[in-house]
Amino acid sequence: MTSSVALYEALTNASDERSRARLIAEAFERLEERYPQLPDLATQADVRESELRLRHEIEQLRVDLAREIEQVRADLTRDIEKLRADLTGDTEKLRADLTSDTEKLRAELSLDIEQLRTDLTRDIEKLRTEVERVKFELLKWLLPVMVGQVIAIAALVKLL
Template sequence: MTQPASVIDLYDSLLAAEDERARARIIAGAFERLEDRYPELKDLATASGVRESELRLQKEIEQLRLRIEEVRSDLTREIEQVRADLLKEIEKTNLRIEEVRTELIREIAQVRADLSKDIERLRAETSKEIAAGNQKILRWTTGLLFAQLVAIIAVIFGVGLM
């Protein structure tokens, strides 16, 4: 038996059915096609259901926006705290650098003063040694000149005696 395509075909099929059983089968087939064509109402989206879902989603979106703002605010505070901590550390480091620089300048000045003293002491010692050496050379040269003078005088007297 073929399935009726329209309401008139359904009516004609019901009139043409031989017994109650055939009619029940035709009616059941019509209901089956009707269910296939239109899903259950619980599966259909109604305007109120869509509105409820929309309101629920808007509420969730607003809660997410608030949470995002909280996180953004927390991050901003944390960034500012880290920035402040870094500035403090930079300031401490700059102070420490300045302390080290001052200490180095003081040590360099001390080394220069010590070197100047050592140079002056070495100059004095060298001057004394040079003066002592000059005196020795002068004595030696004087002795040599005196010896030459004596030799020249001896030669002059020795030549005169001859």
């Protein structure tokens, strides 16, 4: 038997309940042999759990990034204050140098922050794409299984 129709015909032609049960068991055995990955399919709960875990990780990354930015900002502020305290001689020249360095650091920090945001956005998009791919894979395997179940139930109902 290679099709649902053949299974149906075999079930309708079976002489007793015992042979029908054997036919159904054999059909399930062939289904398991044909689709050995069925036990490994992710459920909606699995997908939701993965999504929640990913959201938690993304939020943790955001917190870590904010903490790191604050640390860099605090370090820069501390360094700037130390440089200001050390200035005693040529104030104008040192102020000009300090301003230049500060602007460079700000520019570099802005670039780093933008790069981190870009990387984080890209990673989030990759995660979203992966979640969508997993959803599609689930549907791709779940729909044929559901159709098979409906057919099997309909055949059982028809037999009863």
